[in-house]
Amino acid sequence: MIRDMLRLAIWGVTRRKSDIIATLHDLGILHLDPPKSLDITSPQLDRLKLLRGKLLGVLEALEWTGWATLKESDISHARYSLNLPFDDIVSEISHSLDQFSNRLGCSLNERKDLQDLYVKLKNAHEILLHFHSFLRKDISEGYYVSLWWMNKTDMAEALTLIRNEISRIAPIKTGEYMRYHPYIQPDGEMLVAVAVNEQFSEMVSRIMESCNGALWKAPSGYERENILETSDAIEEGLNLLPEKRRELESDLKNTAQIWGPKLAAIYILADEKLEEIFLGKMAHSLGDAFLIEGWIPADELEKVLSSLRENYGSDVFVQWRYPSAAEWNDVPISLSNSTLSRPFELFLKLLQPPRYKTTDPTSAIALFFPLFGGCMVGDVGYGLLIFLLGFSLRKRSQNRICNDLGVIVIFMAIWSIAWGVAYGEFFGDVGHRLFGMEPLWVERSHAVMPVMILTIVMGAAHIILGLFIGLYEGIKTKRRHVWMEKTGNLCVLFALIGALVTLKGWLPQEVFTIALSSLIIGLILLIAGGGIGGLVESMGAIGNILSYVRIAAIGLSSAILALVASKFIDVFGLSLLGIFLALSVHLLNFVLAIGGASIHSARLHYVEFMGKFYSGGGKDYKPFSRGREFRWRRG
């Protein structure tokens, strides 16, 4: 049900304004109207916003993503530890944060440098590995070897020039030596290794440079006497660097683990403080007094009053009133349902909240959703599996939505088991084969009509309930066309039901006359309430009831699929293939049963049932509170 709300006006003396706002923040009950203008600025606000931005920046730099695991105790600890005057604390944190950022920046830069160096060494190592045998042979024989980046066309010219030059300087064949080895890299660039006598090294450099060649150099810090030694140094570097990187990563991870929750807690405190300052600015100032207005649930009034009275005595004055009909559209909506039906409030999260003073359909959903879903699944075995699924969802997940989902699944499982007993199904006909299980009502794979009729009866009851709720709301909100349409629809439906029952001979013939009268009255009301549209809507209501046949249809397909699974055992015997195929079909059926049953049951509620009375358009109740559970749990 929708909780009654009160409009609260809190008058207080200005000197205690920040304390009163902090108390309201602690209480976490008051829902504030959204501000009319958002450009409220002050040096305090700007400093806090800057601090918040810095904190978020540092948290991102730390790669800390533990928002979901942040505990309320972390925030309480930070709140207790930082109990200093506002200006002092903001400047102190900001100063410390700057120092922390600098140190963190150094570590992050070091990590980046190590990563870059590793990539460079890896590339150099790959190049040298390619020339390894060439380098080893020529360097060990005392030749001078150099590596050059070149164009393909320039290379031929440069090598010819070198060869000619060597022939010119040393015409006698003895001692004349030149060897080269080209290497085209995957990206198209070309490297050439040239080995000559030591005396020709300068000449080689001169010619290569004149032919647009660029000398290959090892990464800084790894250059040695000759390329072979350079290669060894690079290899050594490649072995050492990962260890260094691991150490640095581990340091950064530890820093994130230690400081992440603390900084996140400060971020949340800054956020809260920002809200308090914002509220302070939003409050109406009346000289020595101020005024804050908002909404609270009526059942929380005593808590607010006693807290304000205890802490501020005569420094605060509170007025309250129930909202007028004109204000109903502005009243925030807070739902209050029993422990068993509260998880079903999840269904309203997909829609806009209901309007104030309308009907909360949660209790009806809690009753009918699992009933319909269970009727579609209708198998004791599947029901037990669904129960385990729901149970593990509840046990393992800390998330409230998953917890609620677990309860819904458990409810559906209980109804699935109950319907399974009625249909005599345990993984299809496995129950019958193994334990001689018999249906308590009918075997739905054979008796289709009784199940179809039952689903239509359930649908009629569901739709009639929806129309009654719509009628009640129409009367309550004094909307003539609404209550007339709903009454007209109800009369037409009752007339059709009455006529059918009479024709079947279950009721005396006189009832047919009453049904006919009801039909005429219904049609008049429909035309008077909604014109031709009203008549169309009544046809829609009949279609809506027929739509509930899907419960039988999906159930029938599920039952037949389960029988098909058993057939595999009949055909292949108790072989590995037979068991594998049977289990595969059961798995498929189970997934379809859960998915289909949930979606179609939800659809019957959203479209058929709630379409009769639910309009949405309400506003969520968002109290001014500390550490709003989901606000700071950013994924």
Place this chain on the structure above:
Amino acid sequence: MEKGIIALAAALAVGIPAFATALAQAKIGSAGAGTVAEKPETAGVMIILEAIPETMVILGFVVAIMLILQFA
């Protein structure tokens, strides 16, 4: 022969609406995918919308069952 025609009629009663439903769901699905890409919070509503045209098949199924039970 007569049974064959009844079976064909029942198959058509389910098959034609199933084809129409598939066409409708294809359009809703593609529009829904676009919507969910821009507003992920609409995923739940889109799943429900995707299931809406299935009413046609359900009604076809009712007709098929009636045909088979009444005449076959």
